[in-house]
Amino acid sequence: MFTQFKEGLLISFRAIKANKIRSVLTTLGIVIGVCSVVLMSTAIKGVDNSFESGISSLGSDVLYIDKFAWFSNQDWWKIRNRRNISFEDYEKFKGLVKLPLAVAPTAFSVRTVKYRDKTAESVFITGSTSEYLSTTNFTFSNGRFYSEVESNAGREVVVLGSEIAENLFNNIDPLGMHVKIGGHSFLIIGVLEKQGSFLLGSFNPDKQAYIPIKSLFKHFGLTWRTVTINVRAKSPQLVEETKIEAEQAMRQVRRLKASDESDFSINQQEGLTQIYESTVGVIQVGGFFITGLALFVGAIGIMNIMFVSVKERTREIGIRKAIGAKRRNILLQFLLESATICLIGGIIGLIIAVILSYVVNQFLPTSVQASAVILAIIISIITGVLSGFAPAYTASKLDPVDSLRYE
Amino acid sequence: MLKNEEDKKNPKFKVNKMTNTNSVIIEMEHIAKTYVMGIDEVHALADVSLTVNKNEYIAIMGPSGSGKSTLMNIIGCLDTPSSGLYRFTGENVSEMNDNELATIRNKQIGFVFQTFNLLPRSNALHNVELPLIYAGVHSSIRKEKAKTALENVGLSDRIHHKPNELSGGQRQRVAVARALVNDPSIILADEPTGNLDSKTGEEIMQLFEELHQKGNTIILVTHEEYIAEHANRIIRLRDGLIESDEFVKKKIGKI
Numbered sequence: 001m002f003t004q005f006k007e008g009l010l011i012s013f014r015a016i017k018a019n020k021i022r023s024v025l026t027t028l029g030i031v032i033g034v035c036s037v038v039l040m041s042t043a044i045k046g047v048d049n050s051f052e053s054g055i056s057s058l059g060s061d062v063l064y065i066d067k068f069a070w071f072s073n074q075d076w077w078k079i080r081n082r083r084n085i086s087f088e089d090y091e092k093f094k095g096l097v098k099l100p101l102a103v104a105p106t107a108f109s110v111r112t113v114k115y116r117d118k119t120a121e122s123v124f125i126t127g128s129t130s131e132y133l134s135t136t137n138f139t140f141s142n143g144r145f146y147s148e149v150e151s152n153a154g155r156e157v158v159v160l161g162s163e164i165a166e167n168l169f170n171n172i173d174p175l176g177m178h179v180k181i182g183g184h185s186f187l188i189i190g191v192l193e194k195q196g197s198f199l200l201g202s203f204n205p206d207k208q209a210y211i212p213i214k215s216l217f218k219h220f221g222l223t224w225r226t227v228t229i230n231v232r233a234k235s236p237q238l239v240e241e242t243k244i245e246a247e248q249a250m251r252q253v254r255r256l257k258a259s260d261e262s263d264f265s266i267n268q269q270e271g272l273t274q275i276y277e278s279t280v281g282v283i284q285v286g287g288f289f290i291t292g293l294a295l296f297v298g299a300i301g302i303m304n305i306m307f308v309s310v311k312e313r314t315r316e317i318g319i320r321k322a323i324g325a326k327r328r329n330i331l332l333q334f335l336l337e338s339a340t341i342c343l344i345g346g347i348i349g350l351i352i353a354v355i356l357s358y359v360v361n362q363f364l365p366t367s368v369q370a371s372a373v374i375l376a377i378i379i380s381i382i383t384g385v386l387s388g389f390a391p392a393y394t395a396s397k398l399d400p401v402d403s404l405r406y407e
Numbered sequence: 408m409l410k411n412e413e414d415k416k417n418p419k420f421k422v423n424k425m426t427n428t429n430s431v432i433i434e435m436e437h438i439a440k441t442y443v444m445g446i447d448e449v450h451a452l453a454d455v456s457l458t459v460n461k462n463e464y465i466a467i468m469g470p471s472g473s474g475k476s477t478l479m480n481i482i483g484c485l486d487t488p489s490s491g492l493y494r495f496t497g498e499n500v501s502e503m504n505d506n507e508l509a510t511i512r513n514k515q516i517g518f519v520f521q522t523f524n525l526l527p528r529s530n531a532l533h534n535v536e537l538p539l540i541y542a543g544v545h546s547s548i549r550k551e552k553a554k555t556a557l558e559n560v561g562l563s564d565r566i567h568h569k570p571n572e573l574s575g576g577q578r579q580r581v582a583v584a585r586a587l588v589n590d591p592s593i594i595l596a597d598e599p600t601g602n603l604d605s606k607t608g609e610e611i612m613q614l615f616e617e618l619h620q621k622g623n624t625i626i627l628v629t630h631e632e633y634i635a636e637h638a639n640r641i642i643r644l645r646d647g648l649i650e651s652d653e654f655v656k657k658k659i660g661k662i
Contacts, residue, residue, distance in 0.1 A: 003544070004540065007540050319524045319525075319526060320537070321509065322483075322518050322524070323537055323585065324538050325509060327505060400485045400486075404520070
């Protein structure tokens with residue numbers, strides 16, 4: 001069996017060498033197919049990873065009480081007409097709830113941040129209190145978050161996201177420097193480590209600056225005129241209870257009657273995850289369908305060329321049968337040949353995919369996984385065997401007398 | 408009991424069975440082969456009975472359409488008869504399936520064809536190795552045997568040449584080496600000199616002569632009278648029947 005396997009491999013290499021151009025063209029289909037499968041799975045893995053790191057910076061145990069709902073079936077105009085959540089609402093709310101680990105108000109403004117001649121445009125400025133830090137998973141590369149004193153006094157202090165700091169300060173240590181935010185001078189007291197979550201767009205902490213909410217109100221007004229209250233539960237298990245308590249407290253703050261609908265939304269990362277999963281699920285299914293199609297076309301190419309190869313080598317098959325090749329020997333020979341073609345194509349496709357993944361890496365932090373490599377190799381062998389089976393079976397059934405006579 | 412009765416009724420059968428063990432290689436009884444072409448039936452072989460003993464040197468002759476190719480295919484186990492009994496070294500071949508026939512061809516029969524039928528992309532050594540590969544012989548033994556076989560036909564200096572780098576005579580020698588490499592019971596040659604000039608053809612016939620001297624059984628299919636004269640038994644076919652079957656005194660080819 002091993003002898004015949006070796007012989008079969010030898011024959012297939014010889015046959016591939018004998019028809020170089022044809023082999024290259026045939027292989028191309030598989031190269032493209034495998035390459036797209038690997039890239040696809042790599043890209044999806046990359047999107048998944050970034051989403052996960054992004055979502056974890058939101059924290060699974062954090063509730064966001066907001067005028068707006070992140071995801072909602074309600075009419076937009078209805079939500080628009082809700083009352084704003086004011087800073088006073090936050091203060092009352094904070095006095096009512098017992099369960100949360102931390103409660104922090106947030107308000108946003110978009111401003112230009114300047115350091116000498118360097119400028120960062122349209123930076124998301126988040127205003128909050130010192131408790132904000134406890135509602136996040138932030139880590140610092142340098143410095144600290146603003147203190148309660150600084151927060152309550154509305155001092156001109158700022159914590160920069162890693163990207164902003166890098167853009168403005170390059171190699172200089174930004175700590176202790178002053179930046180101009182919308183024309184007002186702020187002292188840098190901390191720089192965040194890279195949190196890495198491109199998916200959140202402008203909400204990416206790397207691209208934000210954090211100042212006390214009171215200084216935000218003082219200098220920029222309440223631009224969006226509504227405050228989001230971030231509530232962190234003591235543990236992921238307590239999220240539901242905390243949510244119920246928060247809902248009741250908020251209704252009380254808003255003086256809603258039992259029959260009234262809540263005029264605020266309690267948002268959660270979970271909803272984001274669900275939306276993400278259903279969206280990416282569709283992309284995934286669509287992507288694999290298309291790459292599967294590419295692979296299928298490649299497989300048809302292989303099958304076609306194997307039929308031609310069998311026809312061309314009818315005489316060879318006749319000779320082999322005359323001197324004692326059994327059906328399975330011939331079957332194995334042609335199966336090995338198509339599997340070899342596909343495997344070579346698969347490996348080439350894999351190499352191209354690895355190279356291309358470096359390009360993808362510029363947009364999406366990703367790399368080709370070992371599982372994708374194994375997948376590619378298995379897929380190409382299976383494709384080879386499946387597409388080679390019909391031609392190989394035809395070859396194995398050939399009549400030796402007829403094939404010897406074939407010109 | 409039943410067997411004995413059968414044997415009594417058919418004494419010839421019994422004789423054959425007895426001789427079987429020592430020197431009979433081929434026994435054919437009332438072999439017929441019918442091809443269906445469209446709605447017509449063509450009787451390529453009508454009724455052929457034949458016995459071949461060890462170390463015979465037989466030429467099968469006949470005009471085209473006489474059925475000699477069909478007979479040769481059946482003898483060579485490339486094809487099975489429509490009816491009749493064919494025993495090869497005592498084994499009933501007429502009822503074997505494709506794979507069993509392949510094993511018989513591999514171990515018992517060495518083919519030499521008019522068109523050589525070597526694998527064009529493989530060198531001489533690999534061509535000769537081929538039957539051993541299908542017999543599952545280990546690589547090192549295989550190489551050794553193939554080399555010896557090529558030496559025996561005088562091609563020890565050509566083992567790494569591909570068929571298109573060899574002359575017609577040399578190619579046919581490679582084919583003979585391939586036929587011999589598995590120590591077959593018979594060598595079946597179909598017009599082995601048909602594609603060669605007469606001088607080279609004569610050399611190949613000398614080679615067959617030597618093989619016969621060494622104890623091999625050879626069956627030769629030809630339509631050339633002077634080639635047939637190398638054999639010591641000539642069977643002539645006509646219209647699917649044996650027209651004559653005679654032992655002849657060798658006129659040529661004596662060393």
